[in-house]
Amino acid sequence: MPHILIIDDEKAIRKTLTEILGFEGYKIDEAGDGEEGLKKFGERTYDIVLCDIKMPKLDGIEFLEKAKQINADTPIIMISGHGNIDTAVEAVKKGAFDYISKPPDLNRLLITLRNAMEKQDLVAETKKLKRKASKVQQMVGESAAIQKIKDTVEKVAPTEARVLITGENGVGKELVARWIHEKSSRSAGPMVEVNCAAIPGELIESELFGHEKGSFTSAIKQRIGKFEQANGGTLFLDEIGDMSLNAQAKVLRALQEGKITRVGADKDINVDVRVIAATNKDLLKEVDDKTFRLDLYHRLGVIIIHVPSLNERNDDIPHLVNYFLELVAAEYGQPVKTMEPEAMGALEKYDWTGNIRELRNVVERLIILSGKTISLEDVNTYVLPKS
Numbered sequence: 001m002p003h004i005l006i007i008d009d010e011k012a013i014r015k016t017l018t019e020i021l022g023f024e025g026y027k028i029d030e031a032g033d034g035e036e037g038l039k040k041f042g043e044r045t046y047d048i049v050l051c052d053i054k055m056p057k058l059d060g061i062e063f064l065e066k067a068k069q070i071n072a073d074t075p076i077i078m079i080s081g082h083g084n085i086d087t088a089v090e091a092v093k094k095g096a097f098d099y100i101s102k103p104p105d106l107n108r109l110l111i112t113l114r115n116a117m118e119k120q121d122l123v124a125e126t127k128k129l130k131r132k133a134s135k136v137q138q139m140v141g142e143s144a145a146i147q148k149i150k151d152t153v154e155k156v157a158p159t160e161a162r163v164l165i166t167g168e169n170g171v172g173k174e175l176v177a178r179w180i181h182e183k184s185s186r187s188a189g190p191m192v193e194v195n196c197a198a199i200p201g202e203l204i205e206s207e208l209f210g211h212e213k214g215s216f217t218s219a220i221k222q223r224i225g226k227f228e229q230a231n232g233g234t235l236f237l238d239e240i241g242d243m244s245l246n247a248q249a250k251v252l253r254a255l256q257e258g259k260i261t262r263v264g265a266d267k268d269i270n271v272d273v274r275v276i277a278a279t280n281k282d283l284l285k286e287v288d289d290k291t292f293r294l295d296l297y298h299r300l301g302v303i304i305i306h307v308p309s310l311n312e313r314n315d316d317i318p319h320l321v322n323y324f325l326e327l328v329a330a331e332y333g334q335p336v337k338t339m340e341p342e343a344m345g346a347l348e349k350y351d352w353t354g355n356i357r358e359l360r361n362v363v364e365r366l367i368i369l370s371g372k373t374i375s376l377e378d379v380n381t382y383v384l385p386k387s
Helices: 011-023 034-043 060-070 085-093 106-133 144-156 173-182 204-209 245-257 283-288 294-300 310-332 341-349 355-369 376-382
Strands: 003-007 027-031 048-052 076-080 098-101 163-166 191-195 234-238 259-261 268-270 274-279 303-306
Touching: 003 011, 003 034, 011 027, 011 106, 027 034, 034 048, 034 060, 048 060, 048 106, 060 076, 060 085, 076 085, 076 106, 085 098, 098 106, 144 173, 144 303, 144 310, 163 173, 173 191, 173 234, 173 274, 204 245, 204 259, 245 259, 245 294, 283 294, 310 341, 310 355, 341 376, 355 376
Parallel strands: 003 027, 003 048, 048 076, 076 098, 163 274, 163 303, 191 234, 234 274
Antiparallel strands: 259 268
């Protein structure tokens, strides 16, 4: 049921509109002046606002300006018995969806409300599609470590150099890989991801290089591998340190010769792929332990980018928190919540064992469970471990 906020200092107007729109299936909240209306608007999300222009305390134009700062997407329809063309133009310039004179014509009002609802649906669908279409999130932060990564990406991305990205789980290694791809000459091509840790050792070769029908028991049809899928683009090998030695040997050949062979086939297939790898392991230690090939390490690590843990760059936490506050609010279709300085300070001191992935989850939890403003008490209740 669409939820409408009616703001008008004339009680009779509010009562009439509430009765009419309630009969049409709308849920109604009322406010007797601009200040009360702004308070209610900030406390919850409305589908539409009907707002008078001439009101005490805070007039309609002032309400419109302040409301747009809180939630720019909510359609606000201005109504007035003292209106003229200049007032209507001013209201629309400041972001009003439409302007209706008093007494409002019922048919015009209902058509305007329907159009406003359709606009809301389009805005929501557009945001949804943009989130799906967006390939890369922002690389958020102003610390020296993040600035160094950004500078390195700018230099490396236009080249064909292979890149090895290191860092703990959850620090954003995949994001760095995506930025390299998006800023490269291969950005129009595919970026194909393989999580080497999530694929059983006996299946990794089939996943990477593909297989022919009948090459093993469950091979009921031909399969195109990730190297072929990434042809002309980028192949991101995540958690490369978990790849079997046998698969490592075949990846090395693919990097050296630009050729792969499907499992169960004799024919070589030429592939044009830029490989970016990532790991949370110390690969040189893995080399010493005989679980990773030294020659593959040198092939992959033409450029090495280390992504620091969140605890190593906690001065970036306020930037990340504010970014996630906006991102999650947009996903939920809610106004962006604010955070008290004391609450932000507590997050800066927190031990982020899960890094940015954990921080994002914490911000989402606070948005769901907290009020309009996230307080230190909210952080203590929903984030900090109980002693």
